[in-house]
Amino acid sequence: xxxxxxxxxxxxxxxxxxxxxxxxxxxxxxxxxxxxxxxxxxxxxxxxxxxxxxxxxxxxxxxxxxxxxxxxxxxxxxxxxxxxxxxxxxxxxxxxxxxxxxxxxxxxxxxxxxxxxxxxxxxxxxxxxxxxxxxxxxxxxxxxxxxxxxxxxxxxxxxxxxxxxxxxxxxxxxxxxxxxxxxxxxxxxxxxxxxxxxxxxxxxxxxxxxxxxxxxxxxxxxxxxxxxxxxxxxxxxxxxxxxxxxxxxxxxxxxxxxxxxxxxxxxxxxxxxxxxxxxxxxxxxxxxxxxxxxxxxxxxxxxxxxxxxxxxxxxxxxxxxxxxxxxxxxxxxxxxxxxxxxxxxxxxxxxxxxxxxxxxxxxxxxxxxxxxxxxxxxxxxxxxxxxxxxxxxxxxxxxxxxxxxxxxxxxxxxxxxxxxxxxxxxxxxxxxxxxxxxxxxxxxxxxxxxxxxxxxxxxxxxxxxxxxxxxxxxxxxxxxxxxxxxxxxxxxxxxxxxxxxxxxxxxxxxxxxxx
Ligand SMILES: *Cc1c(COP(=O)(O)O)cnc(C)c1O
Numbered sequence: 450x451x452x453x454x455x456x457x458x459x460x461x462x463x464x465x466x467x468x469x470x471x472x473x474x475x476x477x478x479x480x481x482x483x484x485x486x487x488x489x490x491x492x493x494x495x496x497x498x499x500x501x502x503x504x505x506x507x508x509x510x511x512x513x514x515x516x517x518x519x520x521x522x523x524x525x526x527x528x529x530x531x532x533x534x535x536x537x538x539x540x541x542x543x544x545x546x547x548x549x550x551x552x553x554x555x556x557x558x559x560x561x562x563x564x565x566x567x568x569x570x571x572x573x574x575x576x577x578x579x580x581x582x583x584x585x586x587x588x589x590x591x592x593x594x595x596x597x598x599x600x601x602x603x604x605x606x607x608x609x610x611x612x613x614x615x616x617x618x619x620x621x622x623x624x625x626x627x628x629x630x631x632x633x634x635x636x637x638x639x640x641x642x643x644x645x646x647x648x649x650x651x652x653x654x655x656x657x658x659x660x661x662x663x664x665x666x667x668x669x670x671x672x673x674x675x676x677x678x679x680x681x682x683x684x685x686x687x688x689x690x691x692x693x694x695x696x697x698x699x700x701x702x703x704x705x706x707x708x709x710x711x712x713x714x715x716x717x718x719x720x721x722x723x724x725x726x727x728x729x730x731x732x733x734x735x736x737x738x739x740x741x742x743x744x745x746x747x748x749x750x751x752x753x754x755x756x757x758x759x760x761x762x763x764x765x766x767x768x769x770x771x772x773x774x775x776x777x778x779x780x781x782x783x784x785x786x787x788x789x790x791x792x793x794x795x796x797x798x799x800x801x802x803x804x805x806x807x808x809x810x811x812x813x814x815x816x817x818x819x820x821x822x823x824x825x826x827x828x829x830x831x832x833x834x835x836x837x838x839x840x841x842x843x844x845x846x847x848x849x850x851x852x853x854x855x856x857x858x859x860x861x862x863x864x865x866x867x868x869x870x871x872x873x874x875x876x877x878x879x880x881x882x883x884x885x886x887x888x889x890x891x892x893x894x895x896x897x898x899x900x901x902x903x904x905x906x907x908x909x910x911x912x913x914x915x916x917x918x919x920x921x922x923x924x925x926x927x928x929x930x931x932x933x934x935x936x937x938x939x940x941x942x943x944x945x946x947x948x949x950x951x952x953x954x955x956x957x958x959x960x961x962x963x964x
Contacts (some may be wrong), residue, residue, distance in 0.1 A: 460465035470929030486531035491571070493539050495731065498550055502814040502925070503545075505902025506551045510544040551902040552925035553934060555854075556716070558743045561923040569830035573823040580821035582802055582815035590812060593825030596832060601784055603748040603837075605761030611788035613816040614780060614824040616768075618742030619660045621783035624817055625793075626651070626664050628706065628765065629736035632790040635704040641669055650698055651673045653709035654686035656716055656912065658740060661709065680912055683868050684719035686710065688729060693939045695733055707736040712757050713744025716918065717866075717911045719875035720744065723759025731762075739763040742781065744871055746773030750841040753848060756870055773844065775924050776827040791815050847872045853917055853928055857935045866911060872921035875911055878942060881949075888915035890945060897941030904934040 512519050519541075525738075529537075530643065549559035552806070578586035580593070597612030615621040631638045642649060649670045653661055655677040662672045678691045683946055695705050708730045710721040723739060727902065730737035739760050745768030747753040760766060770780035785791045796814050815820050832840070851872025855865055863876035881890040892908040895917055900906055909918040920935070 450960055452796050454772070476728045486535055487575075487915075489532050490535045490539075493535055497539055497543055501548055501550055502552050504548075506553050506905045507899055507902065508544055510541075514546050520629050548924065550925075551905070552923050552927065552930045553906060554923055555906050555919045555934060556922050556924070557907065558769075558920065558922060559778075560772060560775040561925050562777040563775045563831050563835070563924070565831040566827040566836045569827035570777050570829075571827045576823075578823050580823055581819055582811045583809040583813075586823065587809075589823040589826065592829050596825050596829050597782060597784070598781060599832070600748065603754075604745070604757075604766060604768070604784065605748075606763070606766065606784055607786055609786070609788060611785045611791045612632045613812065614785050614816070615783055615819075616779040616824070617768050617771060617781040618658070618740070618769045619664070619781075620817060621659060621742070621769070621781040622658075622709075622738070622740055624665065624783045625736075625738045625765040625767065625785070626668050627770075627817070628787070628794045629707040629738065630668060630670070631794040632787060633736060634704075638793055643669070646957045648674075648703045649706045650676050651705045651707040651709065652676045652678050652691055652694060652705065653713055653740075654680050654684075654714070654719075654721055656680050656684050656709045656714040656719055657709060658715055658742065677806050680719070684714060684717045684912055686721040686726065688722055688725045691726070692729055695729075695735075705733065705735055707738060709738045709740055710740035710759070710763075712739055712760060713869075715743070715873055716909045717875050718744070718869035718871035718920075719867070720756060720869065720871075723757070724762070725759075727759050727762035730764075736764045738765045738767070740767045742767050743768040743772045745769070746840070747844060750844045750954065751871075752841075753844055753911075770828045773847075774828060774831070775843075776831055776953055780824050780827060831959065840862070843924050847924070847926075850921050850926060850928065850931065853936075854921070854931050857931060858919075858938075861935060861939050862915075863938075866914060866916050874919045875909060875916040876919070877914070877916050881912045882914070885958055890949065891917050891944045893948075894938065897944055898934075898937045901937050903937040903943070904930075906934070906938070928954065 468505075470909050500780060510519075537622060539794070547556065548554060549556065550561040552561070573589075578589045580586050580589055583590050593614055594612070597614070601612050613624065615624060617822050629651075630649060634642070634649065636645075651661075651665070651674060653675060657677070660674050664672045666672050676694055679687050679695060681687050687908075691708065698705055708726055710723045710726040712720050715900045727737050731733075741757060741760060744757065745766065747757055748768070764785065766784045768782045768784075770776045770782060774780075792810075792815060795816055800809070802813065810820055848870065852872075854872070854874045858865060858874060858876045862879070864879045864882065865874060867873070867875040877887070877891065878894075881887050884890065888908070892915070895906055895908045907918050909916050917938070
């Protein structure tokens with residue numbers, strides 16, 4: 450097999466030389482060993498990543514404060530040596546910004562990518578298969594489907610469910626809204642909602658991912674169509690409130706069409722009551738979508754899968770591979786149990802695309818994208834090499850590390866305000882929490898931690914309450930990293946407390962009436 454491929458490659462290059470003896474049509478890369486640039490890039494990032502944990506998590510290159518001066522040495526009229534370009538590029542990229550590959554990045558679901566995922570992505574970039582039409586890249590299309598069907602089955606979704614790789618969770622959610630609109634409003638695919646009496650509205654919790662607003666805007670139903678349902682004390686959608694809102698909206702002449710249950714909210718990792726929402730949605734004839742962009746990875750763990758109970762009753766599901774499945778951006782997945790509605794939403798026929806066969810479906814006729822990168826290859830390589838059980842061990846390790854963070858924080862007098870089992874821990878200083886300027890206090894503590902370079906955490910408002918959000922995001926994070934984080938957090942709190950006391954004292958001695 451390999452041998453015969455070598456022969457055909459050799460034949461190919463001989464044939465090319467014969468056609469272009471003088472290299473009349475020189476390619477942009479004819480004069481340089483461009484493949485060496487790719488090899489150099491790979492070995493260079495490997496070196497940089499091996500030592501990233503010894504440096505600050507979020508460095509700031511002072512030169513970047515003057516962007517024009519920073520960019521001035523880059524002149525496309527003067528080509529540079531490839532090794533110089535690559536070294537310079539990597540150093541510019543790593544001297545500023547937030548290192549999501551750092552083990553003390555306790556941040557926003559941006560993983561340290563697995564090298565296996567990088568390998569799959571390199572193959573996708575280098576071979577550059579076009580996945581729009583099955584006939585162009587049958588192997589890649591079928592490998593993607595194999596991965597999608599595996600994840601589909603782990604999620605408990607029925608056979609016949611349609612899956613697609615997307616650029617990320619936003620595109621996945623966007624796809625779900627288009628399919629829901631198309632199915633729920635006959636004629637939507639031809640005439641949209643323009644000029645019709647229909648006023649579609651959908652429901653998601655007030656803690657949902659606000660990409661839904663942009664998506665509603667892009668679908669032409671308007672941002673006001675996203676009805677935010679209040680949450681309970683655990684930041685989960687209040688299903689009684691959902692039922693009331695649906696009833697009231699229908700009575701007011703609006704047309705509810707979809708409910709989104711979030712499994713793992715961005716802020717606090719809350720899991721909406723998926724079973725109850727499924728029941729209500731089916732009862733009211735609404736499309737039930739589960740947005741499990743981050744936490745959906747738990748379908749890979751037998752022990753943690755029950756956290757997502759109810760996901761198998763969804764009409765559509767979003768799971769990102771570029772979050773807790775730790776492959777490079779951008780890789781999302783979307784699943785639909787109604788594959789006919791998917792076809793109705795995205796079918797199109799053109800003279801220039803390879804003709805559609807009755808046996809195979811072309812990805813461009815069942816998803817948003819046209820030209821398509823082989824997004825799934827990175828997850829394919831990671832799953833094939835580490836196996837589901839490798840992922841399971843990692844996910845369970847991350848959940849235990851979350852429990853360790855919660856315990857350490859409590860030992861240091863922080864109060865946890867969220868209750869999820871997922872490794873996102875939101876804490877407050879009890880004293881500051883009762884003050885008016887709680888947001889100011891907690892965001893200042895966060896700023897101190899980030900400026901120290903030792904760790905990265907963020908400030909968050911959970912149902913309006915200010916808190917510090919700590920999320921296990923890198924598969925490299927260990928208890929030792931948590932210990933360093935806790936020291937940084939506790940020191941930051943002392944500094945901010947000292948400053949706050951000082952400014953209060955100053956305010957106190959100000960003469961009355963000075964404002
Ligand atoms: C991250 C996330 C999104 C957005 O997905 P992207 O991959 O960033 O486009 C949507 N919903 C939830 C719950 C998320 O965690």
